[in-house]
Amino acid sequence: MNNHDNIFALSSGRGKSGVAVIRISGNNLQEFAKEIIGHNTITPRKTYFTNLRDDTGEIIDQCIVIFFAAPHSFTGTDIIEIQCHGAPAVINKIFEFLRGHNMRIATPGEFSRRAFYNGKMDLSDVDGLVALLDAKTDRQRAAALTSMMGGDSEIYTDWRRHMLEISAYAAAMTDYPADDLPPDISNTIISHIKTLYTAISAALNKYSVSHAIQCGINIVIVGETNVGKSSLFNRIVGASRAIVSDIPGTTRDVVSAQMDIDGYMVNLSDTAGLRDTTDKIERIGIKRTTNEIENADIIIHVITPTDSVMTVKKDEILVVNKSDTTDSKRIKNAIYVSAKTGAGIPDLMKTITERINEMSGGGESVLMINARTYDLIKTAADELKNAMSIAGDDYDILSEHVRYAADAIGKILGVISTDEVLDMTFSQLCLGK
Ligand SMILES: Nc1nc2c(ncn2[C@@H]2O[C@H](COP(=O)(O)OP(=O)(O)O)[C@@H](O)[C@H]2O)c(=O)[nH]1
Ligand SMILES: [Mg+2]
Structure with a gap:
């Protein structure tokens, strides 16, 4: 890798978009910037509406071009920013044009590496x-x-x-x-x-707080089979803002979803019911449930109205599901919900949010x-x-x-x-x- 090369990269996301941003970093880009903009003199940081032409003079695209003069740029080098239409064909054509001008595509992180070497950022x-x-x-x-x-x-x-x-x-x-x-x-x-x-x-x-913010807070739903864990899982996922992303490695019988609760990332897992069994596959599921519990920050322990009163452990939230089947609320230290009707779900979400805030010290800033x-x-x-x-x-x-x-x-x-x-x-x- 050579720090003096002229490098370029697509700084915006891949795929069809209104505008794409291509950035070029190098030591002496002013002449090239003048050439593509088509002016004899240019002012740094000023936007130029440009018909970007290839070497035969054919227009590649209508672009906005900005020139940043060293050291006043993200990398500390000269930078040319080209804002073109976000079509793959346009981007590819501009890349081809730049390659033809002795420039190469940047490696991942190479722009930031230059910023680091030029004292713009520390690690x-x-x-x-x-x-x-x-x-x-x-x-x-x-x-x-x-x-x-x-x-x-x-x-x-x-x-x-x-x-x-x-x-x-x-x-x-x-x-x-x-x-x-x-x-x-x-x-x-x-x-x-x-x-x-x-x-x-x-x-x-x-560290645990910082880790929980970055990697997500692990919440696990546990309880015996048929108490309504999976139904509750679906309710909670539906009640929070969904994060569209996959957690790697969740192809297993513990089903997980990533969601946003009060700005915190939460990994919610539904587990296999905990019970003694001789079934080999079910035992694997139970083993995984046990692992999941060990890594949990908060455990949602689900029971039904007919279960006996129990003591609640420190990291646990005791939830009585199927509250629609009874009028009595005899289990005092529990939150009554119905995964079926949605009753009590807001109370449960409130309790979960309070727990998360307790855990994270109410969002006070911590070293990342x-x-x-x-x-x-x-x-x-x-x-x-x-x-x-x-x-x-x-x-x-x-x-x-x-x-x-x-x-x-x-x-x-x-x-x-x-x-x-x-x-x-x-x-x-x-x-x-
Ligand atoms: N009446 C009622 N039935 C429920 C409720 N939640 C779940 N069920 C039923 O209980 C059974 C077991 O539910 P499921 O979510 O699969 O339980 P899991 O084995 O703990 O995951 C299903 O027949 C559900 O329809 C509820 O809040 N009220
Ligand atoms: Mg289930």
Whole structure:
């Protein structure tokens, strides 16, 4: 991959659309921009209505062309943006035209990679962009946008700066004889490390929230056979905003649907009834149900009005279905619903929403932690803990540990980066980003 190549990509989605956006990134695109626009001078960021012509002079399409001069562009390079009609034939013809001008199609994430190399985004911002392009619900959008706009980077940068300061300070201690140092210097250093450690641990503790926002909150419907689990599943799916997307790997007897409840993504699963059975296939279903329960954030436990009163477990919502068959509501700690008539479903949805909000701390902003950043934050926390255990003995080693912590955070930002990390981060992006 060469950073000096002129690269192009379709930045808008594939398929028939009113308008498609093709972007070109390169080091010196002004002349080419003038040529296609057909003006001797052009102003950056101005829109030009252009009859885009191929090399024989034939019009390919009527387009809007905008030229962004480096460094004031998404990538920090020159960029030409062509807005053409969103027909595959138009797009293909423009691609062909660009190829003929010594340009090549970008690899996935290559535009963002350039933005990173040119200091337009750090890796944490790129993580945010990846998540934003994936966002299906409003909470996902909000968390990803904060991260992409540098909200998370600010926190990481602040932590790292503190760590580097502490590390340098501790290292400097070794240059002085112990008697010359202020008596409480060790305590001061340790208390600074402790403050950082507390902040980082708090962020780690919220990983489950961040994970739930990004990957969805798992809600599982359980109960004995015939209590109406599947009927209730259909009711709930119908009562919430459907997310049109497939969860990979749901071809199994546990049926799942992805939906949007109060802006949160929810993975709702209907399960096989739990009961003792000798039937081999049913037992596989029950095993899967057990797995599903283990991964559940919230369990909807369904019973019928004739069942005996039971205690409700912490993560459970007890639901009495088939309320249409009785007038009594003798089971006190349960929500009465009828999957058949829809009675009580709004109450159930309200309770589910309350539970989700409790779980997520009411939408207060949290660092958007992913698998890559989780390990690095954990490493930083561990290194700070190591540093604290050395208290007052060996400033050199203490300084080293804090330095390792700073390096871990530096890797999150990409200040310290390996090609492997970069490849992993950018390859998640689609073409044209
Ligand atoms: N009267 C009544 N019947 C229901 C209700 N919900 C489900 N059923 C019936 O109960 C039976 C079992 O329903 P199903 O959803 O397959 O239960 P599952 O085995 O727990 O998934 C079916 O005959 C449903 O029509 C309800 O709210 N009221
Ligand atoms: Mg069923």
